[in-house]
Amino acid sequence: MSLKALDYETLNENVKNCQYAVRGELYLRASELQKEGKKIIFTNVGNPHALGQKPLTFPRQVVALCQAPFLLDNPNVGMIFPADAIARAKHYLSLTSGGLGAYSDSRGLPGVRKEVAEFIQRRDGYPSDPELIFLTDGASKGVMQILNCIIRDQKDGILVPVPQYPLYSATISLLGGTLVPYYLEETDNWGLDVNNLRQSVAQARSQGITVRAMVIINPGNPTGQCLSEANLREILKFCCDERLVLLGDEVYQQNIYQDERPFISSKKVLMDMGEPLSKEVQLISFHTVSKGYWGECGQRGGYFEMTNIPPRTVEEIYKVASIALSPNVSAQIFMGLMVSPPKPGDISYDQFVRERIKISQKRYFNSKGILESLRRRARIMTDGFNSCKNLVCNFTEGAMYSFPQIKLPPKAIQAAKQAGKVPDVFYCLKLLEATGISTVPGSGFGQKEGVFHLRTTILPAEEEMPEIMESFKKFNDEFMFQYGDNFGYSRM
Amino acid sequence: MRRFVIGQAKNLIDQTRRRPRPHHNNIRLLSLLASDPTPVSSSRFFSDMTGSDSPSSLPVTLDSINPNVLKCEYAVRGEIVNIAQKLQDDLKINKDAYPFDEIIYCNIGNPQSLSQQPITFFREVLALCSHTALLDRDETHALFSADSIARAWKILDQIPGKATGAYSHSQGIKGLRDAIAAGIEARDGFPADPNDIFMTDGASPGVHMMMQLLISSEKDGILCPIPQYPLYSASIALHGGSLVPYYLDEASGWVLEISELKKQLEDAKSKGITVRALAVINPGNPTGQVLSEENQRDIVDFCKKEGLVLLADEVYQENVYVPDKKFHSFKKVARSMGYGEKDISLVSFQSISKGYYGECGKRGGYMEVTGFTSDVREQIYKVASVNLCSNISGQILASLVMSPPKPGDESYESYIAEKEGILSSMARRAKTLEEALNKLEGITCNRAEGAMYLFPCINLPKKAIAAAEAAKTAPDTFYCKRLLNATGIVVVPGSGFRQVPGTWHFRCTILPQEDKIPAIVNRLTEFHKSFMDEFRD
Secondary structure: OOOOOOOHHHOOHHHHHOOOHHHOHHHHHHHHHHHOOOOOEEOOOOOHHHHOOOOOHHHHHHHHHHHOHHHHHOOOHHHHOOHHHHHHHHHHHHHOOOHHHOOOOOOOOHHHHHHHHHHHHHHHOOOOOHHHEEEEOHHHHHHHHHHHHHOOOOOEEEEEEEOOOOHHHHHHHHOOOEEEEEEOEHHHOOEOOHHHHHHHHHHHHHOOOEEEEEEEEOOOOOOOOOOOHHHHHHHHHHHHHHOOEEEEEOOOOOOEOOOOOOOOOHHHHHHHHOOOHHHHOOEEEEEEOOOOOOOOHHHOOEEEEEEOOOHHHHHHHHHHHHHOOOOOHHHHHHHHHHHOOOOOOOOOHHHHHHHHHHHHHHOOOOOOOOOHHHHHHHHHHHHHHHOOOOEEOOOOOEOOEEOOEEOOOHHHHHHHHHOOOOHHHHHHHHHHHHHOEEOEEHHHOOOOOOOEEEEEEOOOOHHHHHHHHHHHHHHHHHHHHHHOOOOOOOOO | OHHHHHHHHHHHHHHHHHOOOOHHHHHHHHHHHHOOOOOOOHHHHHHHHOOOOOOOOOOOOOOOOOHHHHHOOOHHHOHHHHHHHHHHHHHHHOHHHOOOOOOEEOOOOOHHHHOOOOOHHHHHHHHHHHOHHHHHOOOHHHHOOHHHHHHHHHHHHHOHHHOOOOOOOOOOOHHHHHHHHHHHHHHHOOOOOHHHEEEEOOOHHHHHHHHHHHOOOOOEEEEEEEOOOOHHHHHHHHOOOEEEEEEOEHHHOOEOOHHHHHHHHHHHHHOOOEEEEEEEEOOOOOOOOOOOHHHHHHHHHHHHHHOOEEEEEOOOOOOEOOOOOOOOOHHHHHHHOOOOOOOOOEEEEEEOOOOOOOOHHHOOEEEEEEOOOHHHHHHHHHHHHHOOOOOHHHHHHHHHHHOOOOOOOOOHHHHHHHHHHHHHHHHHHHHHHHHHHHOOOOEEOOOOOEOOEEOOEEOOOHHHHHHHHHOOOOHHHHHHHHHHHHHOEEOEEHHHOOOOOOOOEEEEEOOOOHHHHHHHHHHHHHHHHHHHHHHOO
């Protein structure tokens, strides 16, 4: 009998340790049920087009023309494409060397990086250098590249919020580093308390961990909070004092559902703070075409911008990017279009705005760019969860998720143990089987010991929302009837 | 302390402004290139050579980044290409300063950057899937072929909600994997399971994923051909493993000798390295050889016997130019030997960047993973899922190249004409360049049986080697730089792929358009003559 080349025992331990719940057990079970013909409401991934959001027309026209550039030579092309889409397609093709089919510069097309830099400059009011912007196949690839450069071994720690988007925990385990958690305060609307940061760093250091970087997700995933400017200042000051690179996950910057705390980028706050901080704090900011009202997840487009990273380190990051040759070119063009959408006076402008408003009203934004419908849906969900006496839920200020805490009775926890499941996994599986609602258990994001949550997106269509919440409540009542008792609920 | 920090930061800013040439980097690269007697551990000593002038007060500097990142090298886009890009920029301003009027990139297999046209049918389908509203318009029929419209509908029907803007299943859209599995089956005559297919952004992420699973420490070794495509050395270095080299025999046309595999395996074992996998590139990159079926059977048996995962890089499967050779997938060879799932662990990589399609910018590809237990498969899926999914247009294109138009389809004839046009032209270009190279003094070049490259051996005169040493550069890099400066032709020095110590090569793609080949041959010939006149012993 020959040796088995690669069996479970001989796998890289870092791989085995890595967890990625968003596509884990719940998702797989939901896919199975769907195959069996059950109607599944996928609220596990922030994937708007999968839930019926229509893509914006203009960028799709431009990219279709770039896909089939021979159309540009066809005299009839004007019959089905507007002139500005044709012009824009020619513009982007002129930025490539060989169209969509050729590898680009490993950092992305220089012309698109310039457009991204101009966007950042307009947004923040500070200059941005295209040489320090790398385009990536989605924001996740960028996060992986950067963490790969930072993490040397398990003695290197990365401060990550808990609850967190599991990309961070998964990547840190894959790379063999150490996740240093800092807890967000659920009772304070998932606020970030710098004292918690200090404690986390001190504790990690006492265990011999070199804390290298801090991750913030703003707006928060799965927690939905928006960081205030004052809070961002404290964080930047803290990173400066503790010599941490700040990794700013800002992929939800367009998804804001309240007026008190508009999105403000870490880069802007850092620049506002002036020298010496603005020259000292190392910052890497991430963005994507997958979120906002674009929601173009399937394109895998993103970028990161580096601030105060020494040139030779940038070269090393460039080298690692070059091994992957280049990010996919059509997503680079989507990124270019996202940061420079049609302007007033362009033929497609009115339609573009109309569609955006339609998505807004149906899905996200009003004409002021505030997400009216999602705000309403966030409200329906939060209220729905809060009307169950064993659930508490903060309002979703931004991003795409609701993250209620579920107080599970001891009998349920016992039953979960018997089934060999984490209690919130047990609850979410039961929810899935009973209602077809596919969520992600809080344990996938990290949570305080003995406290349980679930994450749902707030993406299902507004008209379906009451029914979804109705069926959720019905399930929860039955669950509590089955497992509830008079001994009270587990408390945080 | 504060003052110190500020001072350091100022230094940093000044450095940023000045943008110095990365001397240090070059030296590091060059010492790697200079000679490479022990590739297994060659990279390790660089970590202590990275002392630098980076301000140590910043959290992330060259001193404190992952040493595996510093170790890895990727010459296909390295130093020579950077020089070429600068020359290209300067050419626009100082036209008369150079003895050539354009830079010809022969460094990278990027056909469409050198004016190769995409296959019309594929792009029609992609355009329709990119902007699905076109499918509802009558005018579309005037602009698109009927079968591209039908295919677009078929593909959209396989995508849940027809949503090309949604994340897909982390292995790729199921219906597209069905098409790929059917394509593999048609190619091999053996069944393929769509659940074995993992779609990736190009072939490279698949290779990285497998390295990630296989490598836990430097004690884990991967057998790699030398010369090799540097993705392998770079990925092994990034994951902190050991590259165990096996040398292809240049004299017999880059043949892979089983005895060499055995020898290197034993040698690695004696150094305490557990060899986990064997990487084979077929057709070869940069070496262009196509393995014989008999040789492949021996390789399969070797992996089976030694318990190695066979990592089969088969991205050039459509690129075979000689009538006496044919591409056989390792899966087909293994199955035809009667070996099934339980007998051999095999991963086959395919890409949409190569072949006649050459769609590099799309970043599409897949790996077919067979012979692993279900718990290992779950781990592969998990790693894939962290990145959510590969890009959808790349996925669509991967399904198209594995299920192109069939006889009777409206586009079939134009598709075949485009495909044959590209492949036969590549074959002619390979032949012309090979013959031209073999005419040059001191150069011997094996024929390119497949893939997209020629990898000639240059017998450099001692004087040239001495001049290279004086210039602190590897002799083949020295030659390639001189070539670039004299002709504008960009090739990659053999040291970037590794080679038998003391031999020198360069890799040149066969991708410049055919009408440019005579001029390339002339320039190359002229340059080589004057180079030899200057340095002949």
